[in-house]
Amino acid sequence: MRKVISVVSGKGGVGKTATTSNLALALQEMGEKVIAIDCDIAGSNLALHLDLHPNPERSLQSALEGTKNAIEAITLHSTGLMVMPSRHAIKDEIMDYEKFKKILDRLDGIVLIDAPPGLNENLHTIIDLSDEVIVVTNPEIPAVADAIKIVEVVKKKKGNIENCWCVLAKANEVKHQLNEGEIEMALEIPIVSKIPYDKDLKRSIFERVPVIRYNPYSLSAIEYRKLAAWLINQNYEPPKYASIARFLGKIRGR
Numbered sequence: 001m002r003k004v005i006s007v008v009s010g011k012g013g014v015g016k017t018a019t020t021s022n023l024a025l026a027l028q029e030m031g032e033k034v035i036a037i038d039c040d041i042a043g044s045n046l047a048l049h050l051d052l053h054p055n056p057e058r059s060l061q062s063a064l065e066g067t068k069n070a071i072e073a074i075t076l077h078s079t080g081l082m083v084m085p086s087r088h089a090i091k092d093e094i095m096d097y098e099k100f101k102k103i104l105d106r107l108d109g110i111v112l113i114d115a116p117p118g119l120n121e122n123l124h125t126i127i128d129l130s131d132e133v134i135v136v137t138n139p140e141i142p143a144v145a146d147a148i149k150i151v152e153v154v155k156k157k158k159g160n161i162e163n164c165w166c167v168l169a170k171a172n173e174v175k176h177q178l179n180e181g182e183i184e185m186a187l188e189i190p191i192v193s194k195i196p197y198d199k200d201l202k203r204s205i206f207e208r209v210p211v212i213r214y215n216p217y218s219l220s221a222i223e224y225r226k227l228a229a230w231l232i233n234q235n236y237e238p239p240k241y242a243s244i245a246r247f248l249g250k251i252r253g254r
């Protein structure tokens with residue numbers, strides 16, 4: 001069985017790639033077979049988040065061009081996660097719908113797509129081929145305004161927004177931000193996960209180790225696990241004494 005879940009956003013820089021890498025690892029920890037594909041061709045950085053070669057030979061492009069088949073285009077990350085990274089590109093390339101569909105058809109398990117921001121042609125292809133859509137946004141007006149357009153596209157294409165959810169990333173309780181109620185009302189989809197603004201996540205990107213491995217007790221890591229469990233209908237009990245572990249991590253320099 002294969003399920004395609006795309007991680008999309010209107011605005012760039014909201015936390016799609018952090019969500020893709022951490023959610024993929026969290027799902028894998030829970031026993032799922034996961035393949036993460038970097039479809040943000042012009043802004044590809046899933047490989048950077050995972051400390052893979054920035055211009056890999058096994059890539060989405062090699063599968064689209066046919067120099068590799070879908071399976072050969074997959075790289076095995078040190079965690080065992082399967083990744084189809086994107087090649088270094090200085091301009092956007094349009095993915096051929098049929099070729100991309102063929103790639104997806106060769107895969108099984110959960111296919112997590114790190115999508116490009118905005119509404120380019122590739123985003124339309126990705127939404128058409130997705131079973132579920134995760135719209136990542138931040139609690140700021142420009143990010144939410146752009147997310148509204150994505151939800152509109154999903155509604156138009158699928159006829160409903162039943163399998164479309166919001167992940168609110170970099171959520172911090174400061175003034176001059178939209179609250180959850182306002183965001184849900186604007187987007188017309190539920191917020192299923194609130195990933196806090198987390199310094200550990202920023203550090204983990206610098207270290208190129210996804211935060212759920214870099215600091216499994218960090219607030220963002222726990223929220224990513226909760227999201228993974230919700231997606232696959234599993235129960236997840238956050239680790240006991242996580243706050244103590246976080247505190248100990250801090251005094252040890254993390």
Ligand SMILES: Nc1ncnc2c1ncn2[C@@H]1O[C@H](COP(=O)(O)OP(=O)(O)O)[C@@H](O)[C@H]1O
Binds near residue numbers: 009015018197
């Ligand atoms: N939960 C978070 N807490 C703190 N910083 C974050 C969080 N999520 C993302 N970031 C920061 O935002 C930047 C952009 O995140 P990224 O996942 O690359 O966004 P996108 O893929 O949407 O462009 C990261 O480099 C990181 O510094």
Ligand SMILES: [Mg+2]
Binds near residue numbers: 040043045
């Ligand atoms: Mg990205």
